[in-house]
Amino acid sequence: MARLSRAESQERTRERLVATARQLFLRNGYGATSLSDIAETAGYSKGAVYSNFRSKDHLCLVVLDDIRAEQLALLTDSLMHNARIGDRLTTFAAWGEAHIGDEAWTTLEVEFLTGTRHDDELRREIAARVAAIREALAQLLDALAQELDASLAMPADQGAMTLLSLGIGIGVQRIADPTVPTAVLTDTLRLILRMRN
Secondary structure (H helix, E strand, O other), X not given: OOOOOHHHHHHHHHHHHHHHHHHHHHHHOOOOOOHHHHHHHHOOOHHHHHHHOOOHHHHHHHHHHHHHHXXXXXXXXXXXXXXXXXXXXXXXXXXXXXHOOOHHHHHHHHHHHHHOOOOHHHHHHHHHHHHHHHHHHHHHHHHHHHHHOOOOOOOHHXXXXXXXXXXXXXXXXXXXXXXXXXXXXXXXXXXXXXXXX
């Protein structure tokens, strides 16, 4: 077996630290997880964490980036990879029911956001990431409208903001009451796409 280069070894260490941090943050919470916990569980020194990430906050940003990227890929797949629009909406509804309000993910997002609210640099980082998610959703809405040869009920960026805000709100409600339905998200998407039920 070929020996890893320094860059490959560092990338592998970084990936393992992110995977370990994700597991611990989701299981125990952001505040309850220390960098020492992450390093020890991953099998590295705390120095290895600091050689890859400026701080625990910056490590959490990467963890949240990974989670959001996975969810965006699942969402995109639900809306773009079925032939019939009705099947797409059914898959979208199933995605929402399975993922909106995931207790570990939603709690981590809320805990991290409230904990970093006084750090202007992190707030800018978070705002840029949320803007990128909105942009990706807007592009998805535009692609759907074009494919359906339909005009959206509102500009795509407003539709994306509406869906994202609704999803976040439902997600927070579902932490307290997992029986809160997500069907309103699919109904709102139908309205944005000017589709009849």
